Amino acid sequence: MLKAAGYRILIKPDEIVKKTAGGIIINYGPNEQVEKNARTTGIVVDVGPDAWTTRKHPWAKVGDRVMWALYAGKLVIDPETDEELVVMNDEDITLVVHNGG
Numbered sequence: 209m210l211k212a213a214g215y216r217i218l219i220k221p222d223e224i225v226k227k228t229a230g231g232i233i234i235n236y237g238p239n240e241q242v243e244k245n246a247r248t249t250g251i252v253v254d255v256g257p258d259a260w261t262t263r264k265h266p267w268a269k270v271g272d273r274v275m276w277a278l279y280a281g282k283l284v285i286d287p288e289t290d291e292e293l294v295v296m297n298d299e300d301i302t303l304v305v306h307n308g309g
Contacts (some may be wrong), residue, residue, distance in 0.1 A: 210286050210293060212256035217301060219274065219281070219294045221250035225308065249275050249305075259298040268304050275303040 219292040252272045260266035281296030
């Protein structure tokens with residue numbers, strides 16, 4: 209299991225849409241890795257112990273849906289689960305999505 213260190217945030221990025229609403233299958237071909245790196249939304253799964261230490265209250269916590277700048281962070285693979293995650297600096301989070309309140 210991966211754990212965020214220092215001021216970093218660990219995020220499970222949203223899946224790449226492989227089919228349109230009309231049912232057309234999208235084939236990214238050799239550009240799939242570029243598409244994976246271009247994802248900008250996901251769910252926070254871990255927050256490092258030093259994240260947002262200069263703030264009174266952190267603006268994102270585990271379980272929050274967040275957005276970040278295009279190509280921010282680094283794609284990593286959890287060796288235990290083979291799950292794709294993105295690790296980035298706390299300052300790279302640009303938006304927290306709150307639903308219904």
